[in-house]
Amino acid sequence: MDITISLSDGVPIYRQILNQIKYLMASGQLLPEEELPPIRTLALQLKVTPNTVVKAYDELESAGLIHKRRGAGTYVSDVTSPLAKRERQRIIEQRVDALLAEAHQLNFTADDILRVLRERLAAMPRLAAAAAKGER
Amino acid sequence: MEHMLVDVNNLSRSFGRRLALDRVNFHVAKGRVCGLVGANGAGKTTLIKHLLGLLRAQSGSVRVFDHDPVRDPVAVLSRIGYLSEERELPEWMRVDELMAYTQAFHPTWDTSYARQLLETFALDPSKKIKELSKGMRAQAGLVAAVAHRPELLILDEPSSGLDVVVRRDILDAIVRTVADDGRTVIFSSHLLDEVERMSDHVTMIHDGRVTLSGALDDLRRRYRRSRVRFREGFDHPPVLESALAMDGGGRMWSVVHSGPSEEFRLSVLTHGGEIVESRDATLEEIFLARAGRSRRQVEAA
Numbered sequence: 001m002d003i004t005i006s007l008s009d010g011v012p013i014y015r016q017i018l019n020q021i022k023y024l025m026a027s028g029q030l031l032p033e034e035e036l037p038p039i040r041t042l043a044l045q046l047k048v049t050p051n052t053v054v055k056a057y058d059e060l061e062s063a064g065l066i067h068k069r070r071g072a073g074t075y076v077s078d079v080t081s082p083l084a085k086r087e088r089q090r091i092i093e094q095r096v097d098a099l100l101a102e103a104h105q106l107n108f109t110a111d112d113i114l115r116v117l118r119e120r121l122a123a124m125p126r127l128a129a130a131a132a133k134g135e136r
Numbered sequence: 137m138e139h140m141l142v143d144v145n146n147l148s149r150s151f152g153r154r155l156a157l158d159r160v161n162f163h164v165a166k167g168r169v170c171g172l173v174g175a176n177g178a179g180k181t182t183l184i185k186h187l188l189g190l191l192r193a194q195s196g197s198v199r200v201f202d203h204d205p206v207r208d209p210v211a212v213l214s215r216i217g218y219l220s221e222e223r224e225l226p227e228w229m230r231v232d233e234l235m236a237y238t239q240a241f242h243p244t245w246d247t248s249y250a251r252q253l254l255e256t257f258a259l260d261p262s263k264k265i266k267e268l269s270k271g272m273r274a275q276a277g278l279v280a281a282v283a284h285r286p287e288l289l290i291l292d293e294p295s296s297g298l299d300v301v302v303r304r305d306i307l308d309a310i311v312r313t314v315a316d317d318g319r320t321v322i323f324s325s326h327l328l329d330e331v332e333r334m335s336d337h338v339t340m341i342h343d344g345r346v347t348l349s350g351a352l353d354d355l356r357r358r359y360r361r362s363r364v365r366f367r368e369g370f371d372h373p374p375v376l377e378s379a380l381a382m383d384g385g386g387r388m389w390s391v392v393h394s395g396p397s398e399e400f401r402l403s404v405l406t407h408g409g410e411i412v413e414s415r416d417a418t419l420e421e422i423f424l425a426r427a428g429r430s431r432r433q434v435e436a437a
Contacts, residue, residue, distance in 0.1 A: 007329050010361060010416035012353050040315035047307045048333045049169045050315040105412065 001037055002029075005046055013048055017056035025065065025076060026087040032078035036066060141166050141288060141320050142187060146196035149182060156182045158344040159196070164337070167318035169310060171335030171352075173328065173423060179344040180324040181221075184292050187322070188218060200288070214242060217286030217313075219277045221293035225265050231276055232261035235283070242284035250283035257305060271302040282309050289313045291323040295330060303330070310334055332419040340426060347426050352419070359417035359425070360395035363388065366409035377403035381425035392417050392425040 003020045005013055024030040036042075039057065043050040057074060060066045067077050103113050121128050144162040148155070157179050164170045172180050185191045186198045189205030189212060198205060205212040225234060231254070239245040254261060257275040259268075268276060274294070282289060289310070295303040307330065313319050325331050331338060338355060340348040348355060359380070366374070366387045373382040373389060377399040383390045393400050395414075404411055417425075 005333070007332050007418060007420075010356070010418050010421075012356060012416070013333065014353070040311065043311045043315060044308055046333075047304070047311070049336055050311060051167070051169065051336045101413070 001042065001045075003042075003046060005048065014052045014055040014059070017042075017046070017048075017053065018059055021056070021060060022065065022087050023091060025079070026091060030076050032076050034076045036074040036076065038073060139166060140164065140199075141201060142322070143199040143202075144183070144186070144196070147183070147186060147193055147198060148195045149186070149191065150194065156344050157186075160341075160344070160346050162339060162346065162349075164320060164322060166320055167314065168336045169314055169321045169323070169334055170337045170339065171331035172322060172324035172339050172341065173326070173331055173419075174324075174341035175427060176326070178341045180341055181292055182344075183341070184290060184322070184324065187290065188213065188216065214244075215287045217281035217284065217289045219274075219281040219291045219294050221296045225273060225277055225280075227266040228264065230262055230264050231259055231268075234265060234276060234280060235261070238280040238283070245284045247283075249285070250279055253279045253283065271298055274298055274302050275305060278306060278309055282313060285316070285319070286313075287319050289319065289321045289323075291321070293324055293326065295325060295327055307334060328418075328420040328423055338419065340423065342427050348422070355422065356416050356419065358394060359392060359422045360397070360400075360414055361390065361392050361417040361421050362400070362404075362414040363390050363412045364404050364409045365412050366407060368408060374407045374409075376400060376407065379403075392421050 001021075001024065003017060005016055011019075021030065021036070030036075036057070037045070039050050039053045042053050046053075057066065061068065061074075065077055065079060066074055068074050099113065100110070103110075108116075140163045142162065142164040144160060147157055147160045147162075149157040160179070160183060162183065172183070174180050182191065186193060187200055187205060189209045192206045200212045201215060203211045226237070229237065235250055235254075239247075239250075257272070257279070259272060259275055259279070265273065265276065278294075281291075291306070291310070294306045298306075310321050310323065311334075313321055321334075323331075323334070332352070335352050337350065338348070338352050339346055364376075366389070369386040370389070371385075373379075373384075376382075376391060376393070378395065378397045379391050379393045379400065381392045391400075401411060
C-alpha cells in the first residue's frame with residue numbers, strides 16, 4: 001500500500017496512515033472488499049510501532065470504513081457513495097484551505113486566486129475540456 | 137491500574153559527587169514500545185543498568201516483572217533481551233559459538249528463529265566475532281538479544297554509529313517483538329526520528345531527571361510550533377507567554393510553545409505580531425525546547 005510517513009509536519013503518525021488510507025479509498029485506489037495489509041506487514045514497511053497501525057485501523061473501523069473478518073484480516077467496507085463523496089470533499093477543502101492561507105501570506109486576494117485558477121486550467125487542455133463538459 | 141512490567145519509583149543514584157539519577161519515576165506497561173531520549177550523559181544508560189540489576193538502587197525502588205533485578209537476577213534476566221551500544225561480545229568466539237553460549241542461558245531459545253535471522257543478515261556462523269565489521273557485530277548482538285523471544289527487549293543506543301541497512305534491521309526487530317504477541321520494548325536513542333516512529337511512550341531524561349514522560353501523541357498535542365511575524369524587528373527574542381524556545385530573528389520568529397494557547401496568541405498580538413502558521417510540534421522540536429539546546433532559550437517559560 002502506497003503510504004508515506006513524514007516526521008516534519010507535526011501530524012501524528014497514526015493520523016497520517018488514517019488519512020492516506022481514506023485518500024486511497026476516496027480516489028478508488030483501494031476498492032471495497034479489498035484486503036488491507038496485516039498490521040505487522042504495514043508496521044515493518046513503514047518502520048513504525050505496530051500499536052500505531054492498530055490505532056489507525058481501529059479508528060477506520062469505528063468510522064465504518066473498514067471491517068475485520070474473524071481470523072482473516074481486514075477489509076475495505078463497501079462504503080456507500082455519500083461517505084466517499086464527503087471524504088473527497090474534505091480532502092479538496094483541506095487543499096483549498098492551504099492554498100488560501102498561502103495566498104494570504106503572499107498578498108493575493110480571493111479574486112486573484114480565482115483568476116489564476118482559471119488561467120492554469122486553460123493551460124491544461126485535457127482538464128479544461130473535462131470541466132467544460134461538466135458545465136454543460 | 138494497568139499492570140507495569142517495569143516499575144521504577146523515586147530512583148536516585150550518584151557516582152561520587154555527581155548525581156546521575158535524581159528521583160526518577162519510570163513505568164512501562166506490557167506491550168508498549170517505550171523510547172528513552174536524552175543527551176549523552178543524561179542518565180539513560182544508568183537507568184537501564186538498574187533495570188538489568190547491574191547497579192543497585194541507592195534510594196528508591198526498581199521492580200522488573202515484579203522482581204528486584206539485583207536480588208533475583210535469574211528471574212529477571214532470563215526474560216530480557218539486551219543489546220547495548222558497546223555490544224560487549226566475547227571477541228574470541230565464533231558466531232555459532234556465541235549463539236550456543238547465549239542459548240545456554242535461555243531455555244526459551246528458538247533455534248530456527250536464530251538461524252533464520254543469521255541467514256537474513258548473511259552472517260557467517262564460522263566467523264570469529266573479532267573478524268566482524270561494526271554492523272555485523274550489531275547484527276550478531278541483535279540475534280543473541282531476540283532469539284529467545286524475550287518478554288522485554290532492552291536496546292541501549294542500538295543504532296549508534298551504524299549504517300542505514302543495519303539500523304533498519306534493528307527497527308524490524310522492534311516491530312517483530314511487539315507484533316508477535318505483544319511483547320515489550322524499551323529503547324534509548326538520540327535519533328529522534330527513530331524514537332518518533334517506533335515509540336508509543338516517550339520518556340525524556342535531562343541531567344538525571346525525567347523532564348517529560350507520556351504517550352507520544354499526548355506529549356505532541358501539548359506543544360505547538362508557530363511561526364510568528366512582527367510588524368517590527370527584534371534583535372533579541374521578545375518574551376512571549378507560554379513560549380519555550382524561539383528561533384529566528386528580525387520580524388520572523390519560529391516559536392515552540394505549550395498549547396493550544398490563547399495566552400500565546402494574545403501575547404503575540406500585544407507585541408505587534410501575528411501567527412502566520414501553527415501546528416503540533418515534532419518530537420525533535422519538543423526535545424530541543426525542553427533540553428535547552430535551541431539557539432535562544434526563553435528563560436521566562
